[in-house]
Amino acid sequence: xxxxxxxxxxxxxxxxxxxxxxxxxxxxxxxxxxxxxxxxxxxxxxxxxxxxxxxxxxxxxxxxxxxxxxxxxxxxxxxxxxxxxxxxxxxxxxxxxxxxxxxxxxxxxxxxxxxxxxxxxxxxxxxxxxxxxxxxxxxxxxxxxxxxxxxxxxxxxxxxxxxxxxxxxxxxxxxxxxxxxxxxxxxxxxxxxxxxxxxxxxxxxxxxxxxxxxxxxxxxxxxxxxxxxxxxxxxxxxxxxxxxxxxxxxxxxxxxxxxxxxxxxxxxxxxxxxxxxxxxxxxxxxxxxxxxxxxxxxxxxxxxxxxxxxxxxxxxxxxxxxxxxxxxxxxxxxxxxxxxxxxxxxxxxxxxxxxxxxxxxxxxx
Numbered sequence: 001x002x003x004x005x006x007x008x009x010x011x012x013x014x015x016x017x018x019x020x021x022x023x024x025x026x027x028x029x030x031x032x033x034x035x036x037x038x039x040x041x042x043x044x045x046x047x048x049x050x051x052x053x054x055x056x057x058x059x060x061x062x063x064x065x066x067x068x069x070x071x072x073x074x075x076x077x078x079x080x081x082x083x084x085x086x087x088x089x090x091x092x093x094x095x096x097x098x099x100x101x102x103x104x105x106x107x108x109x110x111x112x113x114x115x116x117x118x119x120x121x122x123x124x125x126x127x128x129x130x131x132x133x134x135x136x137x138x139x140x141x142x143x144x145x146x147x148x149x150x151x152x153x154x155x156x157x158x159x160x161x162x163x164x165x166x167x168x169x170x171x172x173x174x175x176x177x178x179x180x181x182x183x184x185x186x187x188x189x190x191x192x193x194x195x196x197x198x199x200x201x202x203x204x205x206x207x208x209x210x211x212x213x214x215x216x217x218x219x220x221x222x223x224x225x226x227x228x229x230x231x232x233x234x235x236x237x238x239x240x241x242x243x244x245x246x247x248x249x250x251x252x253x254x255x256x257x258x259x260x261x262x263x264x265x266x267x268x269x270x271x272x273x274x275x276x277x278x279x280x281x282x283x284x285x286x287x288x289x290x291x292x293x294x295x296x297x298x299x300x301x302x303x304x305x306x307x308x309x310x311x312x313x314x315x316x317x318x319x320x321x322x323x324x325x326x327x328x329x330x331x332x333x334x335x336x337x338x339x340x341x342x343x344x345x346x347x348x349x350x351x352x353x354x355x356x357x358x359x360x361x362x363x364x365x
Contacts, residue, residue, distance in 0.1 A: 017126030023083035024132035031077030052180035104303035137341020140348035158209035200329035203306030208332035228286025245298035249281020
């Protein structure tokens with residue numbers, strides 16, 4: 001089982017949903033980075049369960065402990081180990097599916113692949129594992145802020161058929177954290193919240209889309225062949241639980257355009273090279289071009305519903321399965337900081353990889 005991501009800025013996560021703890025080891029973080037623990041906790045609090053009436057009511061404060069790699073508030077260059085203790089695991093809520101496969105969950109595939117599975121909340125396949133990613137992503141954000149003042153902002157742009165039609169340029173993204181849904185359009189956010197509550201009352205779930213924009217990424221990050229910047233972003237996003245799709249720049253809408261319309265024309269402003277449009281989404285040839293990087297991530301409806309569904313047990317017998325306990329009726333509000341964290345981890349890795357790409361610049365600008 002591969003639990004490691006990254007080339008130079010590398011993370012390895014560990015733990016299960018109902019085990020003693022979850023955590024992460026970060027290897028490759030440069031020495032001398034100020035580790036803002038208040039900021040790390042604020043990022044974890046954005047993801048934690050029980051924060052509003054439209055998410056799972058599992059009560060986890062997600063407080064963390066740094067076990068190594070930090071001395072007097074500064075990274076030492078050695079592995080940074082972070083642990084987050086589980087406090088409110090109720091394993092009995094899952095005893096009814098100990099030998100049953102929940103539809104669209106990892107129960108069946110894990111059981112066949114490993115010959116054993118932790119049915120308590122899905123064990124390692126639970127989205128609880130993403131708390132470890134958010135902790136690591138917070139440190140990646142601190143690094144990116146220091147080296148290039150990079151800003152990463154994600155927000156909810158769709159819930160079910162309710163869609164935010166405005167582009168990120170016309171939105172006040174500072175409003176994202178002002179509501180439980182994390183949609184920067186407050187009127188639409190209220191409609192989305194009401195709809196999620198309705199879905200929950202019906203014992204069902206709904207999916208949605210998280211959009212994100214990354215600003216101030218320097219030109220030149222990414223690799224031109226297999227490790228393209230957009231390919232790594234896609235891999236990172238598709239590794240998040242419940243993600244079903246990823247698109248960047250013009251995405252699928254670009255197929256409706258001609259090349260002459262889609263091409264981003266180069267211009268020079270204030271001695272800097274820019275493009276007049278940004279259908280490329282800030283990435284050309286797999287490498288950042290200095291423009292805003294923007295993308296969308298599609299999340300499916302949560303597989304666990306309170307409605308009874310047909311399934312099979314480990315003996316291959318027909319059974320009925322329904323959810324019990326505490327579950328998200330819609331994952332996208334809590335997925336916002338996860339998307340940001342994974343984007344930060346990708347960029348932190350490419351920052352370090354790019355430092356040895358050439359001896360000196362051949363361009364005067």
